[in-house]
Amino acid sequence: MNECHTLTVNGHVHELDVPSTAPLLDVLRNHLGLKGSRYGCGLEQCGACMVLIDGVAAYSCSREIGTLSGRTITTVEGLRSAEALHPLQQAFLDEQAGQCGYCLSGILIVAKAFLDRNPDPTRAEIAAALDANLCRCGSHPRILRAVLKAAADMRGKMA
Amino acid sequence: MTALTFSLKDNPRLDRWLRFQDDHTVRIGTGKVELGQGVLTALAQIAAEELDLRIDQVRMMSGNSVEGPGEGYTASSWSIEHSGAAIRLVAAEVRALALARAALRLNAAPDELTVADGAFLKNGSPSGIDYWSIAGELDLSAEATGAAAPKPQSAHRLVGRSVPRLDLPTKLTGAGFIQDMVLPRMLHARTLRQPGPGAALLQLDEKIIQRRAGGGVRIVRLNNFVAFVGTDETAVRAAAVAATECAVWDNALSLSPEQATPDWIASQPSDDRLMGDPPPELATDRICARFTRPFLSHGSIAPSCAIALYRDGVLTVWSHAQGMHPLRENIARTVGLSLDAVACHHVQGAGCYGHNGADDAALDAALVALALPDQPIRLMWRREEEFGYEPLSSAMAVTVHAGLDGAGRPIDWTTEIWSATHGQRPGVGGASLLAAHAMKTPPPDRKPFDIPLERGGGAARNGIPLYDIGPKRIELHLIHDVPVRTSSLRGLGATLNVFAIEGLLDDLAGRIGEDPVAYRLAILSDPRARRVLEKAAAMANWSSREAGGAGSGLGIGLARYKNSSAYAAVVAAVEVDEAVRVTDVWCAVDAGLAINPDGILNQIEGNIVQAISWTLIEEVRFGPQGIATLDWESYPVIRFSEIPEIRVELVEAGEYPPLGVGECAGGPTAAAIGNAVAHALGTRIHDMPMTRDRIMKALMA
Ligand code: FES
Numbered sequence: 066m067n068e069c070h071t072l073t074v075n076g077h078v079h080e081l082d083v084p085s086t087a088p089l090l091d092v093l094r095n096h097l098g099l100k101g102s103r104y105g106c107g108l109e110q111c112g113a114c115m116v117l118i119d120g121v122a123a124y125s126c127s128r129e130i131g132t133l134s135g136r137t138i139t140t141v142e143g144l145r146s147a148e149a150l151h152p153l154q155q156a157f158l159d160e161q162a163g164q165c166g167y168c169l170s171g172i173l174i175v176a177k178a179f180l181d182r183n184p185d186p187t188r189a190e191i192a193a194a195l196d197a198n199l200c201r202c203g204s205h206p207r208i209l210r211a212v213l214k215a216a217a218d219m220r221g222k223m224a
Numbered sequence: 225m226t227a228l229t230f231s232l233k234d235n236p237r238l239d240r241w242l243r244f245q246d247d248h249t250v251r252i253g254t255g256k257v258e259l260g261q262g263v264l265t266a267l268a269q270i271a272a273e274e275l276d277l278r279i280d281q282v283r284m285m286s287g288n289s290v291e292g293p294g295e296g297y298t299a300s301s302w303s304i305e306h307s308g309a310a311i312r313l314v315a316a317e318v319r320a321l322a323l324a325r326a327a328l329r330l331n332a333a334p335d336e337l338t339v340a341d342g343a344f345l346k347n348g349s350p351s352g353i354d355y356w357s358i359a360g361e362l363d364l365s366a367e368a369t370g371a372a373a374p375k376p377q378s379a380h381r382l383v384g385r386s387v388p389r390l391d392l393p394t395k396l397t398g399a400g401f402i403q404d405m406v407l408p409r410m411l412h413a414r415t416l417r418q419p420g421p422g423a424a425l426l427q428l429d430e431k432i433i434q435r436r437a438g439g440g441v442r443i444v445r446l447n448n449f450v451a452f453v454g455t456d457e458t459a460v461r462a463a464a465v466a467a468t469e470c471a472v473w474d475n476a477l478s479l480s481p482e483q484a485t486p487d488w489i490a491s492q493p494s495d496d497r498l499m500g501d502p503p504p505e506l507a508t509d510r511i512c513a514r515f516t517r518p519f520l521s522h523g524s525i526a527p528s529c530a531i532a533l534y535r536d537g538v539l540t541v542w543s544h545a546q547g548m549h550p551l552r553e554n555i556a557r558t559v560g561l562s563l564d565a566v567a568c569h570h571v572q573g574a575g576c577y578g579h580n581g582a583d584d585a586a587l588d589a590a591l592v593a594l595a596l597p598d599q600p601i602r603l604m605w606r607r608e609e610e611f612g613y614e615p616l617s618s619a620m621a622v623t624v625h626a627g628l629d630g631a632g633r634p635i636d637w638t639t640e641i642w643s644a645t646h647g648q649r650p651g652v653g654g655a656s657l658l659a660a661h662a663m664k665t666p667p668p669d670r671k672p673f674d675i676p677l678e679r680g681g682g683a684a685r686n687g688i689p690l691y692d693i694g695p696k697r698i699e700l701h702l703i704h705d706v707p708v709r710t711s712s713l714r715g716l717g718a719t720l721n722v723f724a725i726e727g728l729l730d731d732l733a734g735r736i737g738e739d740p741v742a743y744r745l746a747i748l749s750d751p752r753a754r755r756v757l758e759k760a761a762a763m764a765n766w767s768s769r770e771a772g773g774a775g776s777g778l779g780i781g782l783a784r785y786k787n788s789s790a791y792a793a794v795v796a797a798v799e800v801d802e803a804v805r806v807t808d809v810w811c812a813v814d815a816g817l818a819i820n821p822d823g824i825l826n827q828i829e830g831n832i833v834q835a836i837s838w839t840l841i842e843e844v845r846f847g848p849q850g851i852a853t854l855d856w857e858s859y860p861v862i863r864f865s866e867i868p869e870i871r872v873e874l875v876e877a878g879e880y881p882p883l884g885v886g887e888c889a890g891g892p893t894a895a896a897i898g899n900a901v902a903h904a905l906g907t908r909i910h911d912m913p914m915t916r917d918r919i920m921k922a923l924m925a
């Protein structure tokens with residue numbers, strides 16, 4: 066049965082008429098056309114689907130929309146500003162951090178939430194923060210470098 | 225005259241490869257496809273180099289079965305060697321044709337003209353004409369002749385530079401994958417899989433399925449193939465899950481845990497082949513050792529996906545599979561359409577690392593599209609479907625036998641291999657697409673087949689060591705009767721063969737108390753192999769390697785991929801207690817002329833990370849319901865916190881032709897870890913993955 070749910074996604078308020086049990090990921094991809102959050106397993110095991118819910122990184126593949134009314138969601142599409150890429154996206158480009166790229170949306174999201182909490186992390190701290198995200202291409206070394214670089218860039222901007 | 229390459233002989237017309245487009249760009253066609261390895265960027269660099277274009281003036285058209293060249297599968301690291309060589313010759317030839325035409329137009333001698341950004345310069349000044357102003361006068365339907373020599377390396381300005389990946393910006397901002405494609409009126413689809421080729425569907429309770437889906441799902445059934453189709457992806461997925469739970473099958477595949485082991489494989493009847501030198505007549509002092517690895521999954525991060533549309537008698541398929549020309553033939557044959565009535569287009573997907581479910585999902589989508597014409601069908605596999613039904617990489621056992629001289633050096637070598645095939649791509653060796661087995665007339669049984677050694681070998685890949693040993697041979701026991709489908713995973717048989725060869729070499733060095741690097745150098749005359757070995761050893765500060773046996777170790781591994789492609793030497797440092805922790809990896813690679821050095825490093829790093837995961841963690845298990853490792857919890861792979869420091873360097877080898885690199889470091893990485901663990905423990909673990917149990921067993925032995 067469809068019900069009306071109010072959700073703020075990347076700064077826009079949406080009224081959604083969907084079943085309460087619909088996973089957030091399906092709503093983002095198929096109802097809002099935001100394809101950046103990706104289906105990898107549907108089991109909360111790979112991290113490809115991660116989004117920010119009120120600033121906290123969370124799986125979207127099994128999270129039912131009915132539990133999210135009134136919440137604020139940020140997806141990978143919402144990271145950048147109109148003018149520029151988010152420093153994380155820029156650092157990933159600078160380091161050429163990615164091979165197939167399928168894992169990157171979820172990783173960018175987790176890294177963003179992590180750097181918000183810890184702006185000056187070590188490589189080991191970043192690795193620990195990203196441990197729930199799988200990357201099958203083995204882009205990890207570059208991703209770790211890119212997050213370190215983004216952290217430095219963001220601190221530079223603050224100073 | 226430059227000799228025509230393999231791909232050019234198959235696709236001689238210039239316009240299959242190169243077209244001038246109205247928007248002042250050049251379209252470069254390739255049969256090879258982007259799998260995350262950066263190939264399209266490297267091929268664009270080659271084209272822009274020869275044509276004197278900027279990289280942004282090149283548009284890559286990849287994997288188009290109608291207009292583009294057919295180059296088989298994107299596999300075995302052939303792309304740069306085959307497609308790159310063809311594009312290089314075609315671009316050089318078209319540049320020469322265009323220059324001659326421009327010279328006529330400008331009333332100039334060809335050597336007065338040069339090209340910059342696609343415009344002709346006469347004695348260095350703008351001439352007012354460019355490629356596009358004379359394109360109409362060039363006959364690109366002509367066949368390539370190889371008459372124009374490509375540029376020498378000294379003239380390169382783009383080749384050899386680390387041009388950023390063309391596809392990465394899109395992928396970092398939330399688009400770029402086949403999973404993201406939307407066509408008007410598109411329907412979603414999921415399948416119910418036939419549990420094994422001989423299984424017959426006895427009962428399917430459609431009421432339960434509709435109830436679980438919330439209604440509104442169409443059920444398409446073709447013999448033992450069933451798909452659930454509708455506008456709502458959530459509902460369609462729920463229907464497929466419900467169907468999997470409630471379907472009743474006759475003759476469903478059941479497996480036992482033992483069948484997943486290398487020992488089981490090695491105990492099966494086999495088709496035996498001898499490759500290389502004849503067996504030795506004289507018995508020498510012989511040493512042998514046996515190594516094994518389990519079945520492995522490709523484990524793509526995304527389940528396979530395809531889109532298909534059947535309209536006006538034409539079936540169009542969008543797929544992320546590794547070859548669109550083969551896919552077109554395989555689909556046409558399976559569904560009984562003529563080749564003209566099928567068009568396949570490549571769209572990027574997640575990394576596949578070999579033959580996974582991509583081709584099969586494309587047939588699935590095509591079957592549904594044929595049943596429901598005029599509506600695009602987006603069919604995606606479920607996670608458990610990808611793990612449970614994609615082809616696996618075969619479990620293997622390898623016994624290496626070395627005959628020794630009085631000084632303890634090998635003078636005769638046999639690599640004896642037990643494995644199922646590593647080459648079961650659709651259309652190769654009689655193999656078919658998965659759903660073909662669910663049709664009324666299933667495909668005929670395959671005969672024993674593996675990729676022949678001339679084409680790089682399957683199980684036998686890298687079975688011949690590159691050392692100066694005297695007679696060397698492979699004894700392959702190809703196991704045909706395996707209850708699961710096996711096919712190509714990055715590296716194929718090379719991963720275990722190199723692990724075994726390099727493992728025994730370390731043991732042989734140990735027997736005479738020699739340093740493993742020194743021992744190898746004493747039997748290695750290939751200067752390119754010596755150079756990477758010495759380089760990796762220097763990077764790792766090998767000369768200060770300690771005695772070992774105290775829980776930390778340093779090990780080395782070396783191979784030339786397929787014995788014909790890139791050379792890689794890897795040194796790994798490990799710490800071993802309850803588990804093996806790889807702390808550092810150093811790797812030196814000779815890739816010949818490096819088209820895009822950073823792209824090469826990226827692939828090698830990825831290959832190293834994946835090989836660490838294979839060596840230490842991964843293992844497919846079987847159970848009564850078939851493959852039992854159906855999610856990331858039962859099939860764990862390496863995580864961020866397990867990633868060592870990895871340093872990769874390319875040795876300067878620009879005088880040699882470019883070589884494929886995407887798979888060169890896997891075997892040497894596995895070998896380096898194996899040898900480092902042996903160094904750390906003072907005893908060797910012969911079996912992958914090197915789990916806690918195996919460490920304990922080795923220490924007790
Ligand atoms: S898709 Fe959500 S964790 Fe894998």
Ligand code: FES
Pocket residue numbers: 163164165166167168169199200201202203204260525574575
């Ligand atoms: S880049 Fe392919 S999965 Fe991470």
